[in-house]
Amino acid sequence: MFQIDRFGRVPIYEQIIEQTQRLIASGALKEGDQLPSVRVLSQELTVNPNTLQKAYSELERRGICISAPGNGRFVTGDAARIVGEGLKEKLGEVRRISEELCAAGVHVEQVLNAVSAAYGKETKD
Amino acid sequence: MFQIDRFGRVPIYEQIIEQTQRLIASGALKEGDQLPSVRVLSQELTVNPNTLQKAYSELERRGICISAPGNGRFVTGDAARIVGEGLKEKLGEVRRISEELCAAGVHVEQVLNAVSAAYGKETKD
């Protein structure tokens, strides 16, 4: 369900947040769905429960999930919308980096190629 | 000359490196130009000299500048080329983010539009 990179610079808990949001954006997780419990997931990923707790707490703070103590943690109705807004920020990030590359004299085709490559399509240049 | 964010997630020394490279990429710094001394710059930016030393050392390691002990630190002839090669990392960053957006179900056109917008061209859809 989750893929963890223990050696990258991004903290594990951020990876959990990121991937959970991705699951919501893609529709794999919907309103009312229960998130895997801290204990279960910690065993599956061999990650410390506290680390997962931290990730889930942040998701809760963002309004993406809500905890019913003793019952589990559930995806909220606003989750999809909130995650969607977050995606717009990422688009802004792409734009910002593109501006840098532009200023540095990189051809636009190279940047477009990078995007296309990510989407699994090779473009001719 | 430099703009430092003391509270962001990016270390100060990386900000120095990044911005120095940007100045070279934009042509504001050319071969033979002298870089501000550690002592002077540390006062200007109120940044720890060790931090600047670390940044400059890294720039030297990359072959972007060279120190002439007692005389100062100067931009090398290879600097522009080396910085240019470094830009490929940024392309990789674009690709990485694009992959995330792809996984989250964002249409490729939106991402391409973000890039095009940065290059000052409006795309038709």
Add this chain to the structure above:
Amino acid sequence: MFQIDRFGRVPIYEQIIEQTQRLIASGALKEGDQLPSVRVLSQELTVNPNTLQKAYSELERRGICISAPGNGRFVTGDAARIVGEGLKEKLGEVRRISEELCAAGVHVEQVLNAVSAAYGKETKD
């Protein structure tokens, strides 16, 4: 009859206790009235029977209700008096918060105004 918040910080069983007492304080529940059975209420509120059992046990312990096995659970004659005494806890809560506000430098008039406002009287200052 009851309003449950499954996600708040207050345990469900405390909410049941609290609201039952409120009904008694307001006179909606009087001596001899029968409380809804655990089974029925658990379905209505979709709450675990154990949770209700816990709430009712506590109410019994306080002498607010009493169970006639096989016949149901009934409000006692002392209920109103006992609930009344319990209100002193709320007064303590007011005092505790007031102490915080005092420590934070809020003027006493503002707090007194908040109380008066709740009692539907405007205070002159």
Add this chain to the structure above:
Amino acid sequence: MFQIDRFGRVPIYEQIIEQTQRLIASGALKEGDQLPSVRVLSQELTVNPNTLQKAYSELERRGICISAPGNGRFVTGDAARIVGEGLKEKLGEVRRISEELCAAGVHVEQVLNAVSAAYGKETKD
């Protein structure tokens, strides 16, 4: 500097948050002041560093302080304003409880007395 109650129901980290805000509200902590470091404070209070980290993180999320990694944590310029807004919520809490007490038939004088007592003044009834 801080007073911890280890046996109450309020988590330690919330006590830290609360008391830090109180120090800001009272003016004892001002913009730019450095908060005691996690390590130092953990020794002083004999509280685990993680617990303090959690408290400080929350304060940071609220915009009350900001961390400069490697340098310490500092009170922001907005801190006083943010804390002030939080106090208004507490006043609302007083009002809400007062309404409950009103509904339950408690005399307004008793509530006003509770407030006055907190402010160290005894009122006659």
Add this chain to the structure above:
DNA sequence: GTGGTCTAGACCACT
């Protein structure tokens, strides 16, 4: 020295 992250494992209350 600072903050940030993580692990290991414990305890508690609630359902």
Add this chain to the structure above:
DNA sequence: GTGGTCTAGACCACG
């Protein structure tokens, strides 16, 4: 079973 909190102690990067 669930989530929430806490302790003890470790490692890392930064300044």
